Amino acid sequence: MPRLTDARKELRRTQIAEAAVRCFSRNGLERTSIADITAESGLSVGSIYAHYRNKADLVRAAARQMLHQRAGTIGEFAAADVPPDPDELLSRLTAAIDPVQARVAVQTWSEATTDPAVHDIVVDATDRVRAMLHDCITAWLVKVEHHEPPQAREHAAPIAHRVMALYQAELLYTALRSPSEETPS
Amino acid sequence: MPRLTDARKELRRTQIAEAAVRCFSRNGLERTSIADITAESGLSVGSIYAHYRNKADLVRAAARQMLHQRAGTIGEFAAADVPPDPDELLSRLTAAIDPVQARVAVQTWSEATTDPAVHDIVVDATDRVRAMLHDCITAWLVKVEHHEPPQAREHAAPIAHRVMALYQAELLYTALRSPSEETPS
């Protein structure tokens, strides 16, 4: 079969990446073997290596996938037509945290400490989310608090920073709170 | 030599644990081999296994060591005779962050996601630090803001929670900011 159609190929890639994320969430990045991922995804070793150069590559893809997904759900909140105040924004973000994603997020931070590629992925995603929060809070200042747009953006920056920090701490708490959900062997 | 004197034995243990922390900071928990730690500590494989049952045991010890050390420096700030206001407290804490410790701290969070033993160590240390902040902020409310002690403790709780969260976020940023400082081969 001369090359899968691009859509189908992408489908397989995300199928693998999603399985990887589930495995990572259970056992951590380094303790999940390729074999674990084959079991979780229902595919085989060869198949995985047909789609990803190596494990590091797959880890990066999984990180990107999970961050992208999170950015998506955050984007929905941030783009609300009536911008919520910062406290409300934060509690909505907090409520939307998924334990599986939270665990992998924390593992990803750790990996970023060591692996430059993952580092860039994490920093980039973080900046992107912070920018969304910044926009959202600016909109709130303008529409609800009736600030003037130019100053509003300035005022919003430190608030966005704070909300981001508190959100990340909440991610950490979720990751630590949720039961480790051991492999059912 | 019938058993080292307890003090000497403890010295060796911390010598190893400190070397381990440095290695972890550079390469992450799973990517540092026992060989790396022997090189860093100047001791040999056999020696390490004489002091720690296995690698997991050493990881736990290193985590404890690093958390204990951090709790120590935080304790100094928190126990100041003139309690600083929360913002000041936070910026002092932030200023005292050591990049090496920050990286290992984040790695420890990740490990806690998976390893119940490390989980307990992390949660315990976190609670301990939060309690110190709680005390410090309560003192500030009482001495500087002239609250009544009983309500002060209640008021202090959410503030302590917030300061803790912002501190942890700052730890994360430091861990991500500092250059990965590769092994000089």
Add this chain to the structure above:
DNA sequence: CCACAAAAGGAATCGCGGTTCTGCTTACGG
């Protein structure tokens, strides 16, 4: 000081896990 058990050194072991290789299968382009 001595004797001896414990600690340090380091080579050898052993299994696990990432990667590769070899055929079968199958989906796409014509």
Add this chain to the structure above:
DNA sequence: CCGTAAGCAGAACCGCGATTCCTTTTGTGG
């Protein structure tokens, strides 16, 4: 419809790294 090259399965390989074992050294209690 069909040929074919890509996808897929899974066995085999290979190296790395944790742990063990045995020898040598050394600190300590008597």
